[in-house]
Amino acid sequence: MFGDFRDFDRTFAAFDQLRSRLDRAFDDVAFETRGRASVGDVPINVYDRGEHFLVLAEIPGAKEGDVDVTVHQNVLTLRAKRSTKVPEGYSVHRRERPTFEFARSLTLPTKIDAEAVTARLEDGILRLELTKAKDARPRQIAVRAS
Amino acid sequence: MNTQATSDTPREIQKTPAEALANVPVVAPRVDVFENADEVLVLADVPGIDKESLVVRLENETLHVEAKARVEKTSGALYREFREVSYERSFRVPLGIDTAAIDAELSHGVVRIRLPKTEQRKPKQIKVKFGSA
Numbered sequence: 001m002f003g004d005f006r007d008f009d010r011t012f013a014a015f016d017q018l019r020s021r022l023d024r025a026f027d028d029v030a031f032e033t034r035g036r037a038s039v040g041d042v043p044i045n046v047y048d049r050g051e052h053f054l055v056l057a058e059i060p061g062a063k064e065g066d067v068d069v070t071v072h073q074n075v076l077t078l079r080a081k082r083s084t085k086v087p088e089g090y091s092v093h094r095r096e097r098p099t100f101e102f103a104r105s106l107t108l109p110t111k112i113d114a115e116a117v118t119a120r121l122e123d124g125i126l127r128l129e130l131t132k133a134k135d136a137r138p139r140q141i142a143v144r145a146s
Numbered sequence: 147m148n149t150q151a152t153s154d155t156p157r158e159i160q161k162t163p164a165e166a167l168a169n170v171p172v173v174a175p176r177v178d179v180f181e182n183a184d185e186v187l188v189l190a191d192v193p194g195i196d197k198e199s200l201v202v203r204l205e206n207e208t209l210h211v212e213a214k215a216r217v218e219k220t221s222g223a224l225y226r227e228f229r230e231v232s233y234e235r236s237f238r239v240p241l242g243i244d245t246a247a248i249d250a251e252l253s254h255g256v257v258r259i260r261l262p263k264t265e266q267r268k269p270k271q272i273k274v275k276f277g278s279a
Contacts, residue, residue, distance in 0.1 A: 043227035047220050054220060058228055060191040060255035090180035090187065097176045097191055109224070124193030124255015127218075 042080060042102045050138050053108055053130045060124035061097070067126055071114045076130065077105045110136035175211070175233045175257075183269050186243065186261040192233050193255035202250040202259060209237045209248070211257060242267030 047054040059067065061082045068079040081101040086092055108130070116131035175190040192200070192213050199214035213233045239245065243261045250259045 045217065045226050045228060046224040048222040048224055049220060050222070053224075054218070056218065056228075058193040058255075060193040063254060084178060084189070086178075087180060087182075087187065090182045092178075092180055093186075094177060094179035097178045097189060106225075121254075123195060123197075123252075124191070 042078075042100075042104070044078070044104070044106070046106065046108070048109070052132060053112070053128075055106070055126075055128040055130065057126040057128075058124060059102075059121075059126055062121065062124070062126070064121060067119070067121060069117065069119050069126075069128060071112050071117055071130065074108045074111045075105055076108060076112070076128070077103065078126070079103045080126070170214070170230050170232050172232045172234050174235045175213075177235065179237075183263075185263055186240070188237065188257075188259040188261070190233075190235065190257045190259075191255065192252075192257055195233065195252075195255070197252065200250075200252060200257065202248075202257070204239065204245055204248065207239050209239050209259070209261070211235050211237075211259070213257075 043058050045056040047056075055076065055078075057078060057080070059080045059082065061084065062080050066081050070077045079102065083099045084095075084097045085099075086095075111133035113131045113133050118129045120127045175192050177191075178187075178189045180187045180189075188209075188211075190211055192215065194215040194217065195213040196216050199212075201210070201212045203210045203212070211233070215231050215233065217228065217230050239261065242264050244264045247262045248259065250257055252258075
């Protein structure tokens, strides 16, 4: 009976391995195609920095009114738009910069203190600091020798 | 007009040795190129660039745009969909551009380069005279 379980586990391990190999194989490809493929894509980085999560998103050309951030429990929803209109009276030679309306929800590993979220837009990068809910923050436990 | 990019995929070729070591990929920024009677206008998406690293250079009738995007160095990555890159793109500057008057401006991660046309190249209305020939 235990043997069966072990086989079962091994099957999943094989999937994990396959996935990590694919991730590795596609990692660089994904970065190299950036700038030409995937119209309307807003790449996002998320970091766990202990007390808070740091979220960075590339939204070139977006201004303050174009970005909307909402937090509910541990779900962060980002909405952004930008439009790249042809300026009045100009003809077009090349048009690669997409107009987009983008919405994405991220489920974070812990709850967020919705009152303590800071958002800043700088040079086309959206920077969010999301403070973790009190009981989710790391705590230092004092060790005492008896 | 030949505002076509001269090198769509500069990538490995133009890396400096330091960049090759740092393994910073070189990507071509997305651009829009527009034109009216007075100028050619180039807009390029360069989010997150270091302002000091932005170089707009004219050399042999070619306009080069180069910049380095910095990503905050921090640990604990959960997702990572973008990273530090070098942006590079070149354009052949068409005839009739007043190269001394080219100007560039950066705002919200977008570079805007204006290439004004010389007076001779601007369209002119020819006054038609009506005689009684």
